[in-house]
Structure formats: C-alpha cells, structure tokens
Amino acid sequence: MSPPLVEVSAISRSYAMRSGMFGRATAVHAVDGVSLAIAKGQTLGLVGESGSGKSTTGRIVLGLEPPDRGEVRFDGKPMAMPATAAWRAQRARMQMIFQDPLGALDRRLPVATQIREPLDIHGIGTPADREERVRELLRAVELTPAHGARYPGALSGGQRQRIVLARALATKPDFLVCDEPVSALDVSIQSQVVNLLCDLQAELSLTLLFISHDLRVVRQISNVVAVMYLGRIVEIGSADDLFARPEHPYTQALVSASPAPGRRSAGRIVLAGDPPNPAARPQGCAFHPRCPRAIARCASEVPALSVVGGDRQVACHLVTGAQTRDAA
Amino acid sequence: MAPLVNIAGLSVAFSGVPVLRGVDLTLHKGEALGLVGESGSGKSVTWLAALGLLPRHAQVSGKVTLEGREILGAPATELDRVRGGRIAMIFQDPASSLNPVLTIRRQLCEALALHRNLQGIALKAEARRLLDLVGIPDAGRRLDAYPHEFSGGQVQRIMIAMALAGNPDLLIADEPTTALDATIQAQILELLSTVRRELGMALVLISHDLGVVAENCDRVAVMYAGRIVEEAPSNQLFADPAHPYAQGLIGALPPLDGPRRRLTAIPGTVPDPAKMPGGCAFAPRCALASESCGLAAPSLAPIADDRRVACIRAEASRRALLGIAAE
Ligand SMILES: Nc1ncnc2c1ncn2[C@@H]1O[C@H](COP(=O)(O)OP(=O)(O)OP(=O)(O)O)[C@@H](O)[C@H]1O
Ligand SMILES: Nc1ncnc2c1ncn2[C@@H]1O[C@H](COP(=O)(O)OP(=O)(O)OP(=O)(O)O)[C@@H](O)[C@H]1O
Ligand code: SF4
Ligand SMILES: [Mg+2]
Ligand SMILES: [Mg+2]
Numbered sequence: 001m002s003p004p005l006v007e008v009s010a011i012s013r014s015y016a017m018r019s020g021m022f023g024r025a026t027a028v029h030a031v032d033g034v035s036l037a038i039a040k041g042q043t044l045g046l047v048g049e050s051g052s053g054k055s056t057t058g059r060i061v062l063g064l065e066p067p068d069r070g071e072v073r074f075d076g077k078p079m080a081m082p083a084t085a086a087w088r089a090q091r092a093r094m095q096m097i098f099q100d101p102l103g104a105l106d107r108r109l110p111v112a113t114q115i116r117e118p119l120d121i122h123g124i125g126t127p128a129d130r131e132e133r134v135r136e137l138l139r140a141v142e143l144t145p146a147h148g149a150r151y152p153g154a155l156s157g158g159q160r161q162r163i164v165l166a167r168a169l170a171t172k173p174d175f176l177v178c179d180e181p182v183s184a185l186d187v188s189i190q191s192q193v194v195n196l197l198c199d200l201q202a203e204l205s206l207t208l209l210f211i212s213h214d215l216r217v218v219r220q221i222s223n224v225v226a227v228m229y230l231g232r233i234v235e236i237g238s239a240d241d242l243f244a245r246p247e248h249p250y251t252q253a254l255v256s257a258s259p260a261p262g263r264r265s266a267g268r269i270v271l272a273g274d275p276p277n278p279a280a281r282p283q284g285c286a287f288h289p290r291c292p293r294a295i296a297r298c299a300s301e302v303p304a305l306s307v308v309g310g311d312r313q314v315a316c317h318l319v320t321g322a323q324t325r326d327a328a
Numbered sequence: 329m330a331p332l333v334n335i336a337g338l339s340v341a342f343s344g345v346p347v348l349r350g351v352d353l354t355l356h357k358g359e360a361l362g363l364v365g366e367s368g369s370g371k372s373v374t375w376l377a378a379l380g381l382l383p384r385h386a387q388v389s390g391k392v393t394l395e396g397r398e399i400l401g402a403p404a405t406e407l408d409r410v411r412g413g414r415i416a417m418i419f420q421d422p423a424s425s426l427n428p429v430l431t432i433r434r435q436l437c438e439a440l441a442l443h444r445n446l447q448g449i450a451l452k453a454e455a456r457r458l459l460d461l462v463g464i465p466d467a468g469r470r471l472d473a474y475p476h477e478f479s480g481g482q483v484q485r486i487m488i489a490m491a492l493a494g495n496p497d498l499l500i501a502d503e504p505t506t507a508l509d510a511t512i513q514a515q516i517l518e519l520l521s522t523v524r525r526e527l528g529m530a531l532v533l534i535s536h537d538l539g540v541v542a543e544n545c546d547r548v549a550v551m552y553a554g555r556i557v558e559e560a561p562s563n564q565l566f567a568d569p570a571h572p573y574a575q576g577l578i579g580a581l582p583p584l585d586g587p588r589r590r591l592t593a594i595p596g597t598v599p600d601p602a603k604m605p606g607g608c609a610f611a612p613r614c615a616l617a618s619e620s621c622g623l624a625a626p627s628l629a630p631i632a633d634d635r636r637v638a639c640i641r642a643e644a645s646r647r648a649l650l651g652i653a654a655e
Binding site for chain 2: 156215216253270
C-alpha cells in the first residue's frame with residue numbers, strides 16, 4: 001500500500017451561533033473528531049445529511065480554514081502556515097471545485113482568461129506556454145478554443161462546470177476537492193461531467209475528495225465512501241460494498257431512501273422524527289432520536305467508530321464485528 | 329369519466345420567444361402524475377400558465393379546463409376561487425412563499441378563512457389539525473412560531489399544510505423536496521401520498537429526479553424544450569422508455585448496485601428557446617435522428633394503451649412491433 005497523500009487526524013471545528021436576536025451564543029460542532037486517509041490516485045466519497053459537516057471538512061483539508069483540534073498532513077508533511085511560501089507551493093498542488101459554476105466564474109471575463117489565471121498567479125511557464133496549456137486544458141474537458149473565447153453567460157451549465165474543472169486542473173494539481181460538483185446540473189449533463197471526471201482521474205492519477213449527497217454519483221466515482229452524521233463519521237468502507245450492505249442504521253436509511261426507477265417504495269425505511277439540529281446535538285449516539293433500532297444505551301453512550309470486518313468501520317452499538325453481518 | 333383537468337395546445341411565449349409549444353395533458357380525479365424533464369423545459373411554466381400566475385407580458389394561448397369549465401383567461405374572481413381552493417400549488421422556492429413576519433397561525437388561518445369560510449374556534453382547531461397532519465410535533469404551541477424558527481424540512485411540511493388548507497382536488501408540488509436530504513425527502517413524499525389517499529386528491533409532482541417520480545406517481549410525462557415528448561405509466565416508462573431523450577435520461581442515471589459501467593451521457597445541450605431547430609427539438613442530440621426528423625416537429629402519438637410518444641422513429645418501430653399498420 002502506498003502511503004496516503006492526504007491524512008486527516010481527528011480534526012474538529014466548531015462555530016459560534018446565536019439563536020434568535022438576543023439569544024445566547026451556542027457552539028455548533030460542525031466537525032467533531034474526523035479522521036480520514038486518501039491514498040494517491042484514489043477517490044474518497046463523502047456523503048451525509050445537509051449540515052453534517054462535509055463542506056467544512058473539505059475546507060479544512062484544503063487548508064482554507066484551520067481546525068480547532070487535530071491535524072491535516074499532505075504528502076507526509078503537515079499543512080504549512082497560511083500565506084507563507086511553503087503554503088503557496090502546497091496549495092498549487094491542491095484545487096477545488098464548488099457546486100455553483102456561475103458563482104465560481106467572473107461574468108466579465110472570457111473563460112479562457114479565467115483558465116489561465118492560476119498559471120499567471122503561480123507564474124508557471126512563459127506567456128506562450130500558458131496559451132498552449134489553456135488550449136490543452138480546453139481539449140481535455142472536450143471544449144474548443146471558440147468556447148474559450150466566450151463569456152460564462154454564453155455557455156451551458158455543463159460547459160461552465162467543465163471550464164471550472166479545466167481551471168482547477170491548470171496547475172497540474174495532485175489533489176482535487178469537489179464539493180457537490182454536479183448537483184446544479186441536469187441529469188443529462190451530469191453524466192457528461194461525471195464521465196469526464198472519471199477519465200481525467202484515470203489519465204492524470206488525481207487524488208479526489210468527492211463531496212455529494214447523491215449516492216449514485218458518489219458510488220460511480222469513489223473507491224472508498226465515508227458517511228457523516230452531525231459532524232462525525234458513522235460508517236466508512238469500500239464504495240460498492242458499503243452501498244450493497246450498509247451496516248449503520250443511518251446509512252441503511254439513506255441507501256433505502258435513495259429512490260430508484262423500477263423499484264417501488266416497498267421495504268423502504270422511512271425515518272420518524274425531525275431533521276437533526278447541529279446546534280442541539282443529542283446525547284449518546286447523535287442518531288438515536290431517529291433510529292428505528294435504538295436501545296437504552298444509545299441515548300447515553302457515544303458509539304466509537306470501530307472495525308466490524310474487512311475494511312468496514314461503523315459507529316453503532318448494535319453493529320459489532322462479524323456476528324451482526326451474518327445475522328443480516 | 330370526465331377528466332379533472334384537461335390542457336390542450338397550451339403555448340407560452342416571453343417577448344416573442346416561445347418556451348411552451350403546445351402542451352396536451354389530461355389529469356383524472358385522484359391520480360398522481362409526474363412531470364420530469366430538463367431544466368428550462370417548461371415544467372413550472374405549464375402550471376403557472378394554467379393557473380394564470382405568469383407575469384402580464386407572457387403570451388398564453390390554448391385551453392385549460394377544470395371539470396369542463398375553461399379556466400384559462402377566466403376572470404380574476406373566479407381564478408382566486410380555483411387557486412388555493414380547487415387547485416393548490418407548492419412552489420419551487422418554499423422560503424419565499426411564507427411571510428417571515430407573520431406567525432404560522434396567522435398564515436394558516438388566512439388561507440382557511442379565504443377558502444373554507446371557517447371562523448372562531450373551528451378555524452383555530454382546523455389550523456392545528458393541519459399542522460398535526462403534516463407531522464409538526466407540539467402543533468398547538470408551534471402555531472405561534474415564525475417561519476425562521478422551523479427547520480428546512482419543517483418549513484416544507486408547513487407549505488404542504490398551507491396548500492391543504494383549501495381541501496384541494498389537485499395539489500401541484502413543484503420540486504417539493506429538492507433542497508432536502510434523502511431521508512427527509514422520503515418522509516415528506518410518504519406524507520404526500522398518505523394525504524392523497526386519505527383525501528382522494530390528485531397530485532402533479534414536478535421533479536427532475538426520475539427516481540422520486542417513479543416511486544410516487546402512477547403516470548409520468550417527460551418534457552423537452554417546451555413539449556411533452558413521452559407519456560406512459562411509471563413502471564413502463566422506466567422499464568422501457570420509447571423516446572430517445574427518455575432513454576438517454578434513464579441511461580444517464582448511475583446505478584446504485586451491480587457492476588459499475590460508464591454512464592451513457594446524452595451529448596450536447598438543450599437548444600436555446602430563441603433558436604429552436606425546425607423539426608424535432610431533440611434531433612441535434614439524438615443518436616437515432618434521420619433526415620426526416622428535421623422536417624416537421626413530431627406530434628404526440630399513441631403507441632400502446634396509455635402510452636404516447638413524440639418521435640417518428642420510436643413510433644414507427646413500436647407500431648411495427650405491435651403489428652399496427654402504419655397509415
Ligand atoms: N462559517 C460558519 N459559521 C457558522 N456556522 C457554520 C459555518 N460554516 C458551517 N457552519 C455550520 O456547520 C454545520 C456543518 O456545515 P457544512 O457546510 O460543513 O455542512 P454540509 O455537510 O456541507 O451540508 P450541505 O450538504 O448542506 O452542504 C452546519 O450546521 C452549518 O450551519
Ligand atoms: N417570467 C419569465 N420571463 C421570461 N422567461 C421565463 C420566465 N419564466 C420562465 N421563463 C423561461 O421559460 C422556460 C421554461 O421555464 P420553466 O421554469 O417552466 O422550466 P422548468 O422546466 O420548470 O425548469 P427547472 O427544472 O429548472 O425548474 C425557461 O427557458 C425559462 O427561462
Ligand atoms: S448506536 Fe444505537 S441509536 Fe445509534 S445507530 Fe446504532 S442502534 Fe441506532
Ligand atoms: Mg456542503
Ligand atoms: Mg421549474
């Protein structure tokens with residue numbers, strides 16, 4: 001096994017949130033003791049409910065925001081202090097793509113200029129080299145120089161997202177964080193972008209952190225998948241196996257709730273109770289108020305993430321080792 | 329049985345640019361119809377036009393009848409009684425549909441007073457019953473809360489409660505769950521189908537999520553570039569789509585189990601409404617397109633019981649398959 005390119009150890013991050021106009025500030029534990037490792041050339045998919053801390057984890061991994069506790073190591077070295085030369089060198093090797101391609105682009109500049117921007121900023125190559133690199137990048141995302149001359153408003157959603165991707169690849173990064181990169185796109189365009197990402201990853205042996213709440217897209221692109229609930233990882237394992245045999249009751253509900261044409265809702269797990277509130281994290285297992293299998297212990301004791309067999313780790317009092325897998 | 333709603337040749341243009349180009353759709357009492365299709369294909373505009381909710385500069389033509397009575401261009405007083413009464417709509421952007429400075433009680437009671445003629449204690453009891461129905465815990469006390477004091481999933485349920493206030497015969501839910509997680513989405517859709525069964529209400533579910541529609545609707549209509557291109561019972565559409573665009577949509581969906589395969593992406597993008605190609609609007613992206621596809625826009629033609637498709641190639645091959653002589 002090659003050593004991980006990205007290694008996240010027990011990171012935590014909380015924000016102060018005021019409830020109501022005169023309310024007291026309460027701490028929102030957006031990320032609470034998350035550990036992850038992504039091997040070179042692999043894709044880790046991060047799924048979970050809205051507000052479970054996926055984007056916060058992504059920002060911390062990229063060094064856009066420091067963790068309150070814990071550490072992120074990139075290629076064996078700790079993240080450099082922001083705004084230093086070492087940090088800039090590290091940052092040139094990592095890039096990100098966000099959900100909203102129109103928001104990520106400047107409406108007043110031709111898109112080719114925007115693809116070239118990171119090369120200008122990092123002073124990579126001569127002006128002629130840069131022009132050539134832009135043409136190459138446009139080709140890589142299956143667009144033409146004519147597209148490059150256009151403004152963002154004159155491109156379709158899928159084409160804009162490909163421009164964002166081309167720009168992210170300009171500095172030849174080793175590591176890419178994609179935060180909901182296809183959620184804003186039509187199903188028909190989504191598949192174009194997903195295919196392109198898979199191809200580029202294979203060609204360039206990119207390492208990816210892929211954040212999405214679309215389980216289908218995540219499975220399509222990931223080797224390993226981690227499931228978050230209220231700031232913690234509740235299950236992690238290899239993508240195909242995890243979606244075929246989810247172990248944590250939340251993952252089971254999530255997978256069964258993911259609608260599929262041709263399958264009627266028979267056997268679907270519909271949870272009761274309200275959506276989780278990050279500002280009022282329940283005691284014990286954070287999922288227990290909605291969990292159909294909760295026992296008394298779940299309300300008081302936090303289940304630890306532990307290996308239950310193979311490469312699967314689960315944080316649930318009822319899932320411990322091989323016996324539960326056989327019983328299922 | 330007379331249909332509940334019948335839409336015929338509904339067309340809409342904004343400043344001369346046609347965005348809806350002749351939509352025909354029939355809806356029966358108590359039926360759940362799904363409407364899927366590309367963003368911008370006219371799913372929302374179809375129902376906004378039918379209910380007279382488009383801005384003044386929209387040019388609307390065609391026929392829309394509610395139990396035989398024409399409602400397109402009906403006087404405002406009559407439309408006011410239809411909207412929120414006979415037909416209720418949950419809009420795509422829920423946050424903007426609730427008034428942030430009024431309590432939930434005020435907003436629910438206003439809707440109830442307008443459409444149900446309730447007063448006093450009966451009015452309050454009904455407001456509370458509705459909140460209970462949509463599963464807001466501690467409904468009695470929560471009535472006095474403001475919209476921002478509820479979670480996203482709860483706001484969505486309150487929207488449903490408001491829509492149900494007029495005891496509608498038809499609920500149009502425009503992307504009611506897009507902003508929500510899968511587990512909360514499942515809860516809300518379950519709620520909608522329970523309510524539908526209990527009240528015998530018809531439902532139009534607008535979504536670009538094929539899975540959501542497949543599981544919650546009896547029949548599905550697929551829209552592309554301002555037209556309906558295929559209409560079929562849910563199970564048949566997903567098992568055996570006939571229109572190349574519908575086939576593309578279903579093929580583009582990554583599977584959640586089984587072996588991974590490369591996604592069959594539909595090449596290209598939707599045509600600009602201002603530069604619509606002559607003939608079939610899907611032809612530039614269609615793998616099956618032939619020369620005749622560019623000549624005239626195919627009309628929605630029956631290929632089997634309950635199934636219609638607007639594609640000359642699909643129509644021909646299906647008819648051949650069924651041994652129906654082409655005329
Ligand atoms: N800058 C901030 N200030 C205060 N609270 C924040 C901030 N950023 C995130 N949060 C809170 O932290 C929690 C986790 O947010 P995060 O954006 O990481 O969730 P997510 O899993 O990406 O959700 P989504 O799927 O909706 O994008 C949420 O409760 C959010 O409201
Ligand atoms: N008020 C308006 N003025 C001008 N054009 C409009 C207006 N409302 C809608 N349109 C245009 O009409 C077309 C159909 O829009 P509609 O909102 O019905 O699409 P949709 O199928 O609901 O898409 P989505 O899935 O993105 O909600 C689009 O091209 C849209 O830009
Ligand atoms: S620990 Fe208990 S409450 Fe949490 S998921 Fe497992 S069974 Fe459910
Ligand atoms: Mg996020
Ligand atoms: Mg719409």
